[in-house]
Amino acid sequence: MEENIALEVKGVGRTFSDGTVALKDVSFSISKGEFAVIAGSNGSGKSVLMSLIAGLDEPSEGTITLHGCQAGLVFQDADSQILGETPEEDIAFGAKNCGLNKKQVAEQVDFALAKTGLEHKRVSYARLLSGGEKRRLAVAGILAMNRSLIIFDEPFANLDWPGVQQVCSIMKQLKEEGKTVLVLTHELEKVLALADRFMVLDKGHLVFDSTPESGLAADLESWGIRNPMTAYKSIKEMIWL
Numbered sequence: 001m002e003e004n005i006a007l008e009v010k011g012v013g014r015t016f017s018d019g020t021v022a023l024k025d026v027s028f029s030i031s032k033g034e035f036a037v038i039a040g041s042n043g044s045g046k047s048v049l050m051s052l053i054a055g056l057d058e059p060s061e062g063t064i065t066l067h068g069c070q071a072g073l074v075f076q077d078a079d080s081q082i083l084g085e086t087p088e089e090d091i092a093f094g095a096k097n098c099g100l101n102k103k104q105v106a107e108q109v110d111f112a113l114a115k116t117g118l119e120h121k122r123v124s125y126a127r128l129l130s131g132g133e134k135r136r137l138a139v140a141g142i143l144a145m146n147r148s149l150i151i152f153d154e155p156f157a158n159l160d161w162p163g164v165q166q167v168c169s170i171m172k173q174l175k176e177e178g179k180t181v182l183v184l185t186h187e188l189e190k191v192l193a194l195a196d197r198f199m200v201l202d203k204g205h206l207v208f209d210s211t212p213e214s215g216l217a218a219d220l221e222s223w224g225i226r227n228p229m230t231a232y233k234s235i236k237e238m239i240w241l
């Protein structure tokens with residue numbers, strides 16, 4: 001059983017120096033090959049949790065263990081992830097850091113640009129890409145690194161419909177390849193079909209951890225999450241009030 005675990009989060013808390021309690025006593029484990037969606041409203045602690053899992057920040061209490069894998073991250077803030085002048089250079093940067101040789105790097109760059117529909121932006125100035133293109137670039141970078149655990153923090157922010165479809169199809173493929181995937185989002189209607197596991201963070205607490213089916217039967221609104229099983233019947237209903 002143990003060897004099947006990719007990520008173990010035990011009694012994790014994070015309190016910042018200004019007194020903000022971003023996470024409190026969060027425990028869960030993710031199996032290898034599992035696809036988990038962690039939902040939560042603004043400020044619920046999703047990005048803080050991702051920084052802790054990625055080792056970019058330390059928990060104030062508890063432990064986080066990655067078993068035999070390094071995490072690849074797609075940040076909520078796509079700008080902060082751009083390191084290269086051009087998409088080509090940016091994607092190559094991550095791939096090189098993973099120890100690939102020159103030929104492998106070039107192959108991974110071609111593959112990742114094609115997968116994310118960014119071939120035509122290969123040598124454009126990365127900083128000038130649109131918000132959605134920057135997000136695709138972040139996804140491309142992760143694909144080229146070929147990590148076994150991938151965490152997406154609000155991956156749909158700024159993406160148009162084709163962009164969402166593209167990212168979802170990449171996620172589906174990662175799942176089919178047996179990768180472990182964690183998606184932190186409140187936009188359930190875009191991704192829940194891929195989830196084996198559904199969790200909710202509310203004010204830093206893990207308040208729900210079960211299946212997507214039982215998640216939809218829970219009172220999601222009380223945690224500030226819109227239930228995606230809502231159909232519009234008229235224009236009058238098309239306002240989120």
Ligand SMILES: Nc1ncnc2c1ncn2[C@@H]1O[C@H](COP(=O)(O)OP(=O)(O)OP(=O)(O)O)[C@@H](O)[C@H]1O
Nearest residue numbers: 016018020022040041042043044045046047048049
């Ligand atoms: N460095 C910090 N110092 C103080 N408070 C912080 C710091 N980083 C995050 N926080 C606080 O921790 C809480 C959780 O933030 P986090 O960014 O994880 O939320 P989130 O769930 O990702 O929200 P969103 O959906 O808006 O991205 C927030 O109240 C935030 O203000």
Ligand SMILES: [Mg+2]
Nearest residue numbers: 046047076153
């Ligand atoms: Mg966030």
